[in-house]
Amino acid sequence: MTDNNQTTQEESLFDSLAHKYVPYWPLFLLLFIFAMAGAWAYLQYLAVPTYKTSATIIIKDEKKGVDESRMTQSIDAFTSNNIVENEIKVIQSRALARKVIDELGLYAPQFEEDKFRAIPAYTSSPIKIKLRNPEEARETEKVYFAFDKGKQQVTVGHKAYPMNTWVNTPYGELMFLPNDNKRDTPSLPLFFAIMHPKKVTDNIISNLSIQAENKLSTAVNLNFTDASPQRGEDILNKLIQEYNQVAIDKRNDLAAKTLEYVNNRIQLVGKELKALENELVHYKSSQGVVNLSEQGKMYLSSVGESDRNLSDINLQLAILSEVEQYVVLKSNSGGMAPSTLGIKDPALTQLLQKLYDSEIEYQRLLSTTAENNPILLALASEIDRIRPSILENIRSQRSALQASRSSIASNSSKYNSVLSTIPRKERELLEISRQQATKNDAYNFLLQKREETVLSYAPTDEDTRIVDMAESSLYPIAPRSLYVYLIAAVLSCVMGVVLISGKEMMNGKLLFLSEILAYTNIPVVAELQYTKTKDKLHQKPTDGFVIEEFRHMRATIGLFGRTFVKKKIMVTSSIAGEGKTYVSTNLAHSLASSGRKVVLLDFDLRNPATTRLFNLTNFKGITEYLMEDIEPYQIINSSESENLFVVPAGSYMGDSTESLLNGKLEDLFCYLEAEFDYILVDTAPADIISGASLLTEFCNMTLLIMRHGYTPMSIVKRLSKNNKFKFMNNMAIVFNGVKPRGLFKGHHGIEYGYGYELNYGNNAYLAKNT
Template sequence: MSSKKNTQVMTEFEDDFRLENLLRKFWAKWYWFLASILVCFGIAYYIAQKQTPLYLVSAKVQINDPKRGGQTAETQLLGELGSMASASVANESEILQTRYLMESVATDLKLNVTYYEKGSLRNAELYAPPFVVDIVEPIDTIRGRSLEVSFAAEDKISIKSDVLDTTVAYNKPFKLGGVGTVQILKAESKPVENTTYVVGITSIDKVVESLQGSFTILPGTAASVINITLNHPVPKKGEDILNRLLKNYVETNVNDRNRLADSAYAFIQARLQYLGGELGSLESNIQGFRQRNKITEMSKQSSELISNSSQYLNELAKVETQLSVLSSLEDYMRKNAKGSSIVPSSLVVSDPLFSNLVEKHNSLILERDRRLMSVTETNPIIVNLNQQIASTNSDMLASLNSSKNSLGITRNRLMAQLRNVEGQVQEVPKNERNYLDLARQQKIKEELFIFLMQKGEETAISKTYNTPNSTNIDPPKSGTSPISPNKMIYYAAGILMGLLIPAGSIYGQYLLNSKIDTKADIVKRTSVPVIAEIGHSGDVKNLIVGNMTRSAIAEQFRALRTNLSFYINKPKGNLILVTSGSSGEGKSFASINLGNVLALSGKKVLLMELDLRKPSLSTKFGIDNQFGFTNFVNDTKVLAKDVIRPLSVHENMYIISSGDVPTNPAEMLLSSRAGELIEELRSMFDFIIIDAPPVGVVTDAQLLGEYADFCLYVVRHNYTEKAQLEIVEDLNANNRMKQLGILVNDIKTGNGNSYGYGYGYNYGSYGHEDGRGVRRKFNSLFKKS
């Protein structure tokens, strides 16, 4: 029942004090926190200042859709030419991020050479440097190089790098390893003397990778708007980079449109030249036929037949024209099987599937040609594009073949209808009938020629209307404040780390501490009661309690005297055994001061030094230890009064020293003479205090336990291992000692020590077991602070 109650008290006590104990330790080490915060904040400040600030440069582009609103003649022509005027926002966003565009920007602005002014914390990038590093003859693959450039009098330029240390003049080329031939040119502004500049040189490929990572290109909230942002350390340079990207994008778009138009125009002109020859030859034949046969005009019957068949002839001419165009395109594509040229789509306006395939095919060719400017034919990307082009070319041929078959069926139907009319032509004279055939062929050729001339003119006109497919609705503009680094985050992180490092260290020590630190450490490990707590004494003297002493420790020993009266109160012969788990825990100190406080109350007290293995009590009193307990046991002639000696500290205090150190201390304590001596002493003294050996080291204390009326087990704050409390619990559970009580010695109240908080000038009032006394003192501390 007692154990269960003790466990409940322990749980409540531990819960109440765990956080308070930890906070108290934090408070005691406040200077750790202050030093840590100052150091961590300084590191955070240094890191924040060393970071290069980045500014956000943004722009908005609207993609123009020619199909929105009214259809103008120009937009219709552009649509027929398949010039990608209806490109989606998603497609244009991808085009804006292509390597080709980024590479053109890096090359145009020479972004592979970066200039800095060397600083103490970081180098500041310069956009308008006082000199220009010109790469005259670059090597195939430029490796990264960093140059330190400084200027002295007479235009002498000092250059230092890991591969070069020299002095050159303006406009004088020199070799730079990993870069090629380089020269330094003058700029409008002059360099500042005694200032060191840093020049970073890298490859265009590295710059392109960096640009692609810095740009963010996303569709805007509006359906046709693209938002473009760039993070850059120099706002003006970032604006120029973004402006150049948009400029090159527009130029590329217009160039692609013109290339498509040129391809279609060249094809049409070639066909017109061929048809012109055929039509001229046919007209010569008609003229010769009429001259030979003296035909000036058709007969009335022939005119009527031609008039009746004109509708079929017109439709048949259109079909024949389209078939001729498809055949020409098919021959053109078969000769261009590898997809090396643009395919015109404006000639086949009736087949949207073919037009889409042509648009995809031409886009792939343009993309491949752009990439071939920076890579070779064996590059995996080029190989993949070639495969896509070949596949698209095959699909286009299949589409053309399907269209030709469809047109062939239409032609056969029209010819069948025309033959019905031509049956009536058989009645026309032979010469007129032959002339009618020639006239029909002429009409078909004329229709085809006129169609091609019309398309050629439309194509030529379309180049005039090739305007950009985008509008810069919000020009590039940088923000006034950097977006990174966020210095407040660095500072907050520094302060947080400054708090966490010492807190973690103290908490780690708190968790890993194996020594007794709080009363809860004792309560939860043993049911033996704590009957006294003695504070730390800075005095080197062993005797703390005096007749006129009113110190906190003296009051604590008086409290121990009072508590003992509840356990032992015989008129005479009260024997108290003082032991501990190991040496150094203060049992001799406790014995001396407990004896003195009892003597002060008028009791006759005897101290027995029975730690025969390592006696120290007599030494503390400064008396000779040549004659004592061992002499009484070994010599029957020695009487009890012979080994008892008075102490000068008080008239009621006496001592029996241990005597010579024996070889068999345990056997001497088991001797009948030892028992006889103790029984005789009981009748002579009110209190007998035995300073016994540590019970955790030898069994001597247990041998003496049978004589004791009360056993005082001494533990030392922040010295005794928590595991040693198992010893006193085992002694109590197995009744190996009578009436056990624990005395906690050397309680330190400073430096965040949790045990016995409140000791000092409050007469040792540790507080109640419910912890309320400690909490009151703890709260008052923070109220004052």
């Protein structure tokens, strides 16, 4: 049952929309034609095609994939392993985008001027432009120029500028260079624009999308959309190149700092070793000691390992002190982080690198943005979070190293007991030899690290491997013709709906039968078509359609209130001009033509239109009956229609409301009821004069006339609450003067695009609810 109700509601909604908009199909057709023409013109003259450029790279990830560069890593001590997700963020960073912009001169693009659009001239312009200070250049949207190949000059306005030379222009200091990408010959006027690098950066980042193949893969797809296919390829290739270069520069910077530290240590240890060697030679020659005894050799061998461990610990403690000093004393000013050579904790190394990278980014942004920039503040907060972690790690490592050093020192007592058994001269020689061995081990270690650092300056492996170089799509990806035409079609429909709905909403008048049904429970017995003829009474054969309408109405009224033997029908309206006289006279004629005896009373005493229609203006009528001593039969007049009689309004005598209360009306209706089958009463508008409310007690049915496009919607909305209509007997509504809707209003029918068809199927509803 619920499904049936839902289906009925959907059909009702569809019918309602069809009734409302289908009559305006010529408007929709016209708008559709204009929309299709507009879409075609947009594609031909306004739209700039956009191409998609794609590239694929593989990033080394410490958690994913297979490491294929073991040999290189054995040579390069500073090879880095990256996390794919982090590296994607690096590639999408503004810093890399800015490097690409500066390298390719994207802040000064050139265009060919078409009639209604600008076409990129990346491959057709004979020049490219480089700015000395892009941030200080004056932004401009269109600067026309011409290139003289013979003179190698660029003319801007009325001034010529040489090529390959810095020149001062109204837009800043710039240089005109030959365009290496020129492949085409421009056929349209050329112009260039100057844009702030920040805007270009935003544009590049918004058009760039980077995604990993999947969660387990280190392959990354880079996609870029641009109006110039070649420019898109150059941007992606340059972006990959700059990304690799940044990684190489970072490794080289770290290697340089380490090499500086190692060289300083080699110099210091070398001097100490040289001094110890000289001291050993001098001691041997002065004391006459040549070689150590077997016992001395055993002691030197045993204590050597301990000394090496102690030296390694002291080196680590010294490095930790330097790192601690760097973290504690340094602000966000950036710079080179101290070397972590000798530190065996990878967590500390990663934290220092992260701090170093954050400080560099902070300084870069500080030079181009305000100090209260949200990104800058976020970076400062990140740096402040990293420093405590580093200091905590240093304290933890220092405690462990100091404990190890104490343990080694405590073991030296057993070596001292061995040393006491050795003769004094040999014992002194052992001390010197021991120091020499320790320094020699340290010296060899530093030499090894220096060699590793030097080799890392020429790495053969990059952080990425290019799988597919940047390549643009053969055909544009936007705009898509099908989508453009589809959107245009939808917009034409929407515009049609808006125009029609707006027009009818601004009207403020009753337009749809559904509006009556929505605001009142009063049944509607007829929906009458508007007729252009001035004749209010339709009796001619050419009036067949109108006559048929009133026959339907007559049949409906016959079912409505069928318990009444004699039907006394009052015809009224809310305001003047809604068609009371038209409805009452034609309904009376239709009832009379069925063989029933009908009398029509004109109770609109102020404006007796029915009286004038039947040419009874000078005849005695209701006014005389109420004011004078005459009988009812004296005011009844026959008409040209058989069985139709008319009671005119009579002469107007001012306010006749009081005369309606003198008791003679009851006698009049009793007489008429005895003589006639139907009594129709044409009254004044009920919302203006109270005469209709006084007559309702004598009638057993009320027809309220509402006129299409005339009756205010405010009256319809408050009809159920209007006291003047609330007490009328068996009220029904006649929807009068319905005009065909649409642009070409030549069709006929009962609905006219405003409501639901009233036919004999509705009569069952009326009979059921009466």
